[in-house]
Amino acid sequence: MQLSIKHQTNYRYTAPLAYTIQQLRLTPRLESHQRVLSWHMHTSGHRHGYTDAYGNLCHTLTINGVHKEVAIVVQGLVETTRPHLGRLMDAETLPPLVFTVATRLTEPSPTIREFVAKALPDASSFHTRELLALAEQICAAVAYRSGSTIVTTSADDALQLGSGVCQDHAHLFIACCHARGIPARYVSGYIDPGNTEHAASHAWVDVWVCEKLFAGWVSIDVTHARLMSDAYCRLAVGRDYDAAAPVRGVRHGGGNEMLSVQVQIAAVSNGHSLV
Incomplete structure (x- = not known):
């Protein structure tokens, strides 16, 4: 089976932030029953990739400077058995x-x-x-x-x-x-x-x-x-x-937080997503 995946995470704040750091586990694991055909991650700030002690593919996201929103989008196609x-x-x-x-x-x-x-x-x-x-x-x-x-x-x-x-x-x-x-x-x-x-x-x-x-x-x-x-x-x-957890982190400033998450998953038929 091929799964078309899109995962959007948006944090909005009532006051400016000075600093955000997030730990992202948003990349499919390297395992024999799933194969990544395409995978893209879009964020602001700086990302550093690494593999943690459990074999998970992770990124540390840091955003410096004044900001009032953090947007994280991953999207791709994964073949599974x-x-x-x-x-x-x-x-x-x-x-x-x-x-x-x-x-x-x-x-x-x-x-x-x-x-x-x-x-x-x-x-x-x-x-x-x-x-x-x-x-x-x-x-x-x-x-x-x-x-x-x-x-x-x-x-x-x-x-x-x-x-x-x-x-x-x-x-x-x-x-x-x-x-x-x-x-x-x-x-x-x-x-x-x-x-x-x-x-x-x-x-x-x-x-x-x-x-x-x-x-x-x-x-x-x-x-x-x-x-x-x-x-x-x-x-x-x-x-x-x-x-x-797919997304975890801390911030400095920001006031109240509003979180929005949208995930779309669908099987793919004849190369076309059903999403």
């Missing part, structure tokens, strides 16, 4: 145990441990079928509701609230895995939403499975309780949202 059984076959530079370390957003609280004791009763189970069943139970416990949480909402907060978005589903799944000692990591990226209600900017998880003929990462979309397919484009992985 469906991983067999959701399995990721790329060589890894980090051991999976790196992704058993909990963060503030993925700490398995007593409430989460009680939940996972029922949702994943076999503490030694690392099989895809049980982990997909865990995703189904998370969706049942935390209803998808746009705007019900914010980026600082933890897995425990979302579970107790009973609603959230894809980011919360991913954090809760990771927290449940931590409670069982199963490596799991957060994935940020895009999905061709088709006819679903979910946004084109998406979050899901990779989880380490140990099965008879395979030991490695399997990618699961918790929000849809299904394996990752060729409808997905991966931008970054990390322990949680904070480590894999």
Whole structure:
């Protein structure tokens, strides 16, 4: 499949800024199941590219001098293939145990441990079928509701609230895995939403499975309780949202901030985007 992607982020401010620095993870990862055919990034200021500890392709954006707006636009075409059984076959530079370390957003609280004791009763189970069943139970416990949480909402907060978005589903799944000692990591990226209600900017998880003929990462979309397919484009992985967010930064000045984000994803037919 080929995905046509356009992602626009605009920050506007009520007062002038003297300085902005943003960390951008807005370039698709170099992985065997996705190939970038074209990709362009447009910003003001200065960009410095680098690869972080998780293998994500990143840029540091700095803007000096008086400004009242920050605009970031990425656009391109990515060719994707469906991983067999959701399995990721790329060589890894980090051991999976790196992704058993909990963060503030993925700490398995007593409430989460009680939940996972029922949702994943076999503490030694690392099989895809049980982990997909865990995703189904998370969706049942935390209803998808746009705007019900914010980026600082933890897995425990979302579970107790009973609603959230894809980011919360991913954090809760990771927290449940931590409670069982199963490596799991957060994935940020895009999905061709088709006819679903979910946004084109998406979050899901990779989880380490140990099965008879395979030991490695399997990618699961918790929000849809299904394996990752060729409808997905991966931008970054990390322990949680904070480590894999597409855009994060700080500023000096600016007053109140107004954020606008537009993401358009569509499959491409005969070389023409359906967006």
